[in-house]
Amino acid sequence: MYTQGLDQGGRDQQAAVETAEQLAAFQKRIDAEEKIEAKDWMPEAYRRTLVRQISQHAHSEIIGMQPEGNWLTRAPSLKRKAILLAKVQDEAGHGLYLYSAAETLGVSRDQMVADLLSGKAKYSSIFNYPTLSWADIGAIGWLVDGAAIMNQIPLCRCSYGPYARAMVRVCKEESFHQRQGFDIMLNLCRGTDRQKAMAQDALNRWWWPSLMMFGPNDSESTHSAQSMAWKIKRFSNDELRQKFVDVTVQQAAFLGISVPDDDLKLDEASGHYNYGEIDWQEFIDVIAGNGPCNQQRLDKRRRAHDDGDWVREAAQAYANKQAARVAA
């Protein structure tokens, strides 16, 4: 999902100082559905997994502002512009909730930001695709935020308290995002033929990248088993992807546009939709930094960070002056 890069990483080394008793006691707490809080003892690998997952999730929210921000000045009406502005602001907010949750694990905000800017840290592959038309804003809300919700609702029950609480907040707001996206699609689909064609084109381009958001197939997902045991993850990649396909196909039918998959077929016995093979090479390429917009996204984030430098400096100078005045 927003943390697909996790599944690509190497195996964690178990730190030598952790005793079998400590690990067993920790797992017992997890199995009893107890929440782990910031200052509690936890295995180093649990901490590291969470830092990576939460910070990647935060980075995804921050980079995720860009594809939509692209349409702020081109929204078709003042109403749409105000709504989109609120949505992009929410993405920034989600990034901040998540950075704040990650910091409880002992990693500094500045370090996480530096890792994003240097290209060391990963973020979701989905934000490396371009937003070519206004319909893409609808498709992002409907599909990308829809996929995000599938993944994030179970994260509200994640074993790590600060992450779970941040996700509760995120999920509440995400629901607005998905509905506003569907609303845009619905308007286009009820509009002229050209508008409907725009909606269809957006679905064609965003469908497969949205399915990739759930990460590799379960058989390829090396970290999943440990994350499930730690109750960081509650459902597997494929389970969540199936859930997403099942609900979204029906919504597309309501809109009167078709999912770009010739193999899509309802399996009467299971009640689930079978779907075609995902182009995993494309997924690997985008994760590796070779998607359509990877370079552009990072360049823009770096520029935004540099452009904000004088503001941070001024705020710091003001704070220093005030502090000196109080001290005097």
Added chain:
Amino acid sequence: MTKQEWPLYEVFIRTKAGLSHRHAGSVHAPDDQMALSNARDTYTRRSEGVSLWVVRSDRIVASDPAETSAFFEPAEDKIYRHPTFYDIPDGVENL
């Protein structure tokens, strides 16, 4: 100017008059006033609060989770502090 990391502030929100402030998360800011503004922008975009507290995280004194049982132990054997400790015979009302 040398870069220094802005201090962390914990954010507490009172959702409406009559309720206590409740921890919401944290923000970074160079000073108290900006911490308050940042907290407003980050945590109350949908009228989630009528009052905000921010406090420097390094000023919070917290109990140690590793010492939890020893720290709270004095309360554990004083079950007579709970009303359910007392048997009240049937027929006694309003007690």
